[in-house]
Amino acid sequence: MQKGEHLAPNFVQDFHPFGRIPVLDDDGTRLFESRAIREYLVAKYGPKSALNRRTEQSYPELATYEQAASVEYSYFDLTMKTLAYEKLFKGFMGRGDPDKATVERLEIDLVKVLDHYEKVLSRREYLAxxxxxxxDIYHIPWFEFLPRLVLQDEITKRPALSAWWERVSNRSMWKGLMASH
Structure with missing residues (x-):
C-alpha cells in the first residue's frame, strides 16, 4: 500500500469503492471498513467467543450492544478523529494551525461523550x-491516544471510566500489541 496500490482502478473496482484500506478477502467474501471486517471475523472465526455479541442475546442486550456501537461511531470516533486532526495532524500536514473554535467545540463534545460513558459504566462493567x-475494542486506540491530545485527565477524573480503562488497557491482548510497537 505504500506504493499506492489501493488507488489503482482494479483495487477500487474489486475491493474498495473509495480506494482505502483496510479490506478483507476471505475465500471470496470481500469486505471493506474496519468495523464490518471485525464483526465478520468474530462471527465466522469466533462464534462461541464472548466477543460475538450478535448471537444468543436477548433483544435488549442486542439493542444495548448496537446502541453502544452507534455512540462510538457517531460521537466518540468522529469527535476524536476530528480533534486529533485539528490538534496534531493539521499542522504536521502543512495545512495551518488548529482552529481554536473548532478545538473548543470538539473538546466540549468529547466531554459530553465521556460523561455519558461515565454514567453507563457506573451501571455495568463494559460499554455494551x-x-x-x-x-470496547473500538475505543482502545483513541483512548491510548488521549495523552497526545493532552486530554488524559478526562479519563482519570471519571472513576467508572478510569476503572473501565484500567480493565481494558491491562488485557493481555492489548499489552501484547503495545509491546510489539
Missing amino acids: GNQFSLV
Whole structure:
C-alpha cells in the first residue's frame, strides 16, 4: 500500500469503492471498513467467543450492544478523529494551525461523550454490557491516544471510566500489541 496500490482502478473496482484500506478477502467474501471486517471475523472465526455479541442475546442486550456501537461511531470516533486532526495532524500536514473554535467545540463534545460513558459504566462493567466486546475494542486506540491530545485527565477524573480503562488497557491482548510497537 505504500506504493499506492489501493488507488489503482482494479483495487477500487474489486475491493474498495473509495480506494482505502483496510479490506478483507476471505475465500471470496470481500469486505471493506474496519468495523464490518471485525464483526465478520468474530462471527465466522469466533462464534462461541464472548466477543460475538450478535448471537444468543436477548433483544435488549442486542439493542444495548448496537446502541453502544452507534455512540462510538457517531460521537466518540468522529469527535476524536476530528480533534486529533485539528490538534496534531493539521499542522504536521502543512495545512495551518488548529482552529481554536473548532478545538473548543470538539473538546466540549468529547466531554459530553465521556460523561455519558461515565454514567453507563457506573451501571455495568463494559460499554455494551457486562462482557468485554468489540465496542470496547473500538475505543482502545483513541483512548491510548488521549495523552497526545493532552486530554488524559478526562479519563482519570471519571472513576467508572478510569476503572473501565484500567480493565481494558491491562488485557493481555492489548499489552501484547503495545509491546510489539
